[in-house]
Amino acid sequence: MSPAKPPPPKARRRGGAVFIVLRKELLDALRDRRTLLTLLLSSVAVGPLVLWLLSTMVAGIEERAERREVMVAGIEHAPSLRNYLQRQTYVVRAAPADYEAQLRSRRLGDPVLVVEPAFEADLLRGEPPLVQLVFSSANTRAAAGASRLAALMQGFNQEQALLRLAWRGVAPSALQAVQVDERDLASPAARAAQWTMLLPFFVLMAVLYGALHAALDATAGERERGSLEPLLMNPVPTWAIVLGKWAAVSAVAMLIALLSCASFLPGQWLLRSESLAALFRFGLREGALFLALLLPLAGALSALLMALAIRSRSVKEAQAGAAALALLVSLLPMLSLFGQEGEARWHLAVPALAQITLMGRVLKAEAMSPLELALPLGVCVLMCVACLGYVAHRLRRAALA
Amino acid sequence: MIEFRSVARCFVQGRGRSARRVQAVDGLSWVAADGCISGLLGPNGAGKTTLLRMAAALLEPDAGQVRVDGLDVATQREAALARVGVLGDARGLYPRLTARENIVYHARLQGLSEEAAQARTDSVARMLQMQPLLERRTEGFSQGERMKTALARALVHDPHNIVLDEPTNGLDVPATRALRDTLRMLRDEHGKCIVFSTHLMQEVERLCDQVLVMARGRAVAQGTVGELCAQSGETDFERCFVRLAFGEAAA
Numbered sequence: 032m033s034p035a036k037p038p039p040p041k042a043r044r045r046g047g048a049v050f051i052v053l054r055k056e057l058l059d060a061l062r063d064r065r066t067l068l069t070l071l072l073s074s075v076a077v078g079p080l081v082l083w084l085l086s087t088m089v090a091g092i093e094e095r096a097e098r099r100e101v102m103v104a105g106i107e108h109a110p111s112l113r114n115y116l117q118r119q120t121y122v123v124r125a126a127p128a129d130y131e132a133q134l135r136s137r138r139l140g141d142p143v144l145v146v147e148p149a150f151e152a153d154l155l156r157g158e159p160p161l162v163q164l165v166f167s168s169a170n171t172r173a174a175a176g177a178s179r180l181a182a183l184m185q186g187f188n189q190e191q192a193l194l195r196l197a198w199r200g201v202a203p204s205a206l207q208a209v210q211v212d213e214r215d216l217a218s219p220a221a222r223a224a225q226w227t228m229l230l231p232f233f234v235l236m237a238v239l240y241g242a243l244h245a246a247l248d249a250t251a252g253e254r255e256r257g258s259l260e261p262l263l264m265n266p267v268p269t270w271a272i273v274l275g276k277w278a279a280v281s282a283v284a285m286l287i288a289l290l291s292c293a294s295f296l297p298g299q300w301l302l303r304s305e306s307l308a309a310l311f312r313f314g315l316r317e318g319a320l321f322l323a324l325l326l327p328l329a330g331a332l333s334a335l336l337m338a339l340a341i342r343s344r345s346v347k348e349a350q351a352g353a354a355a356l357a358l359l360v361s362l363l364p365m366l367s368l369f370g371q372e373g374e375a376r377w378h379l380a381v382p383a384l385a386q387i388t389l390m391g392r393v394l395k396a397e398a399m400s401p402l403e404l405a406l407p408l409g410v411c412v413l414m415c416v417a418c419l420g421y422v423a424h425r426l427r428r429a430a431l432a
Numbered sequence: 433m434i435e436f437r438s439v440a441r442c443f444v445q446g447r448g449r450s451a452r453r454v455q456a457v458d459g460l461s462w463v464a465a466d467g468c469i470s471g472l473l474g475p476n477g478a479g480k481t482t483l484l485r486m487a488a489a490l491l492e493p494d495a496g497q498v499r500v501d502g503l504d505v506a507t508q509r510e511a512a513l514a515r516v517g518v519l520g521d522a523r524g525l526y527p528r529l530t531a532r533e534n535i536v537y538h539a540r541l542q543g544l545s546e547e548a549a550q551a552r553t554d555s556v557a558r559m560l561q562m563q564p565l566l567e568r569r570t571e572g573f574s575q576g577e578r579m580k581t582a583l584a585r586a587l588v589h590d591p592h593n594i595v596l597d598e599p600t601n602g603l604d605v606p607a608t609r610a611l612r613d614t615l616r617m618l619r620d621e622h623g624k625c626i627v628f629s630t631h632l633m634q635e636v637e638r639l640c641d642q643v644l645v646m647a648r649g650r651a652v653a654q655g656t657v658g659e660l661c662a663q664s665g666e667t668d669f670e671r672c673f674v675r676l677a678f679g680e681a682a683a
Contacts, residue, residue: 051540055529062528257524261585264488264518265541266510430522431490 048267052275053282060245060283067283070244074237074287078294079301081233082311086302092175095140101180102126102139105146111154112146112162115187134167142166142177144184154191227311231390232364234291234321235383238329239360241287243353245280246336250422250429251349254341259430273423277334277415284329292321312396320393323404324386327411331382334418341425363387379406382414433625434464434487434516434593439496440649441482456482458649459496464627464642466592469619471636472629474646475677480629481521483646484597487627488518500593514542517591519599523582527571531562531581534570535588542589549588556584559614575602583611594618596628600635612639633670647677 060067104126106113116123126143133139145163147153153160162184166177193203253259262272295313302311336353343349363384379385385407392399441457457479464470472480485491486498489509498505503512525534532553539549557563562580565573570581579602587594594615600608616639618624630636636643637657645653645660653660653676657669666672 048541051537055526055533055537058533059526059528253524256526257522258526259524260490260520260522261518261524261538261582262541263490264513264516264520265538266513266543267541268510427490431485 048271049275049278052272053278056245056249056276056279057282059248060279063244063248066244070241070283070287071290074241074291075294077233077237078230078291079298081230082227082295082298083301085227085229088171091140092172095172095176098122100124100141101144101183102130102141103144103146104130105148105150108148109146109150109154111151112187115190116183119183119186121183130165134165134170134173137167137170137172140170140172140176142173142180144180157195227394228391230295230394231321231387232361234288234325234390235328235387236357236361237291238284238288238325239332239357242280242284242329242333242336243357245283246333247340247346247349247353249276249280250337250340251343251346254343254429255345259426263427263430269423269426270419273337273419273426277330277337277419277422280333280337281330284333285326288322288325288329292318292325311394313394317393321390324389324393324407327408328382328386331411331414331418334415334422338418338421341422341429379403380410382407382410385410433466433499433501434595434627435497435499436460436462436483436486437497437499439483439486439493439498441479441486441491441493455649457486457493460646460649460651461496462644462651462654464593464625466625467619467623468641469615469626469628469639470642470644471640472627472644472646473631473633473636473673473677474629475631478646478677479649480646481597482649484518484595484627484629485520487595488516488520489513490520514589515591516593516595517586517589519583519586519594519596521597523578525570525573525578525581525585528569530567530569531573531577531584532557532566534581535566535585538585539588544589552588552590553584556587559587559617560584561610576604576607579603579607591624593625594627596626598630599628600630600632608635615639633673637669645673645676652676 099120100122101116102124103109103112103116106123106125113123126145127133127139130139130143134143143165145165147161150160150162164177164181164184166173168174196203196205253262263269296315296318299311299313336356339352339356340346340349343352360383363381364387366378366384374388378388389399389403389407438459438461439457440455440459442453442455445452445454460479460483472483474480482491486493487500487505489505489512492506500512501515503515505512525531526537529537532550535553535556536546536549539552540546544552553566554563557566560580560583562577562584565577565581570578573581579599583596583599586596599611603611612635615626615628619626619641628639641656643654643657643660644651653663655663660676661667661669661672664672664675666675
């Protein structure tokens with residue numbers, strides 16, 4: 032036993048306490064290897080995984096377009112149509128007998144042309160024969176090919192009409208009162224963004240789940256263990272403890288954000304579709320913009336989760352609240368998806384929704400004004416301050432209850 | 433020295449119409465002196481824990497004042513807390529940290545440098561005979577091992593005043609005896625002011641220089657064990673306590 036000593040010096044800076052709490056919380060989080068490893072692996076895996084799934088789907092659609100095959104039921108009734116299709120370098124295949132069932136159950140990935148037996152006779156008599164274009168809009172692969180097939184039939188129509196007009200001595204230009212020229216306004220990046228709009232959502236969820244465990248452990252977990260009361264009996268201001276804990280939780284969430292953004296860079300190599308690979312541009316600049324949007328949000332979500340959890344006596348109880356928050360965040364992208372008015376200004380004032388919207392714009396390579404970047408940042412800062420203030424306010428009461 | 437000057441604290445239980453006011457501590461004055469082990473004795477719900485929580489600045493009194501070595505706990509919270517070591521009701525440890533890391537964390541929050549915190553942890557562990565525990569994670573510690581770690585955590589900044597809320601709860605006989613020896617040593621060699629609450633008569637008889645008997649938030653008697661027995665006219669301390677705490681009828 033050491034001899035009686037004078038009381039230790041109390042000349043510690045208050046900021047020092049924040050750092051001590053931060054260091055302990057990080058050490059505690061690092062010791063929870065299994066949880067941390069699961070979080071890190073899933074956040075690193077999410078980028079490449081989503082990219083790979085998307086590219087497989089897009090590649091499938093492209094492959095179908097390149098294959099130049101047409102499924103026709105009853106082609107034997109229409110030699111002239113077969114002749115036309117073959118001249119367009121298409122391979123004509125007979126549709127399976129149960130094509131309707133197959134299209135419904137999505138086993139068949141191509142739309143089907145149905146030709147009536149009287150096709151050739153009707154055509155000769157000058158009566159328009161009926162050709163059915165069968166697809167299912169619930170079957171994405173088949174629906175994607177339907178417009179191509181419709182255009183093909185339009186070509187056949189036009190050829191027949193031109194032949195008839197020419198036979199009657201009418202100039203073909205009489206048929207074209209108006210010349211229609213298509214001009215697609217979408218830039219290559221915007222076209223790819225149709226497919227990659229899912230990415231911001233997955234990154235955001237990874238950040239939310241990254242913060243969740245640490246936030247609950249640092250608040251409700253501390254209460255459940257009964258270690259909050261002894262902690263508050265140290266001569267340290269409550270705000271310093273709250274700030275230290277928040278810094279640790281945010282650090283974990285930000286690490287997840289960093290990892291999941293970084294995972295897109297090598298993730299691009301997995302792109303199977305060449306056109307998607309050419310269109311999906313995620314370089315260092317995009318990564319940096321993603322991070323600039325996500326880091327403040329990681330801090331704000333950490334604070335919000337802590338504020339939700341400090342009311343709960345146990346981690347289990349707090350998880351219910353956190354699950355509700357996760358559900359809410361995952362519903363936010365639906366707003367812009369189903370919203371008829373498209374992107375509204377107020378979207379940028381809603382945390383999470385603002386970040387998803389802006390990350391989408393980064394992928395589309397659209398310009399963003401400084402105000403549009405500053406507004407979500409301001410909202411995040413406000414949310415942090417409000418939530419941390421609430422946690423500090425509740426902390427002592429929570430320790431005793 | 434810890435002084436309670438006519439402190440009062442009430443709680444509201446329930447909400448709305450069913451709300452009930454409970455006067456946990458009701459105008460209590462008491463001084464726990466230096467170099468003295470003071471026992472706080474009372475039946476369940478007498479207000480012992482509330483009183484000790486006010487000394488630890490976890491609760492603010494509605495009225496009155498708590499002073500630690502002359503410092504007002506309400507207005508000089510941090511200075512006062514630096515002079516108290518509290519082993520409260522809640523003794524939670526961080527299961528993923530070792531006993532040493534648990535203790536050093538609190539030492540650092542008490543303002544000790546890293547080296548000083550490590551050195552004090554070693555000396556407190558020696559005093560409590562828990563060196564073999566230090567490098568183990570506290571996950572899976574027995575009740576006695578947890579208690580020792582929590583006590584070491586409370587004593588690590590070498591506080592002049594030590595407040596213990598039912599410290600022998602869940603301890604076996606050797607651990608209880610070791611704790612008693614430690615408390616006596618802290619009193620005799622270091623002149624500490626030690627306050628501890630209990631509902632075990634035996635503990636009080638063996639250890640306490642001064643006793644405060646509490647009932648319904650009030651101080652019903654104080655003095656040495658001998659004085660209290662004389663006051664109540666009983667020779668057996670347990671009978672004496674029952675008479676003092678629950679009134680003539682109960683005895």
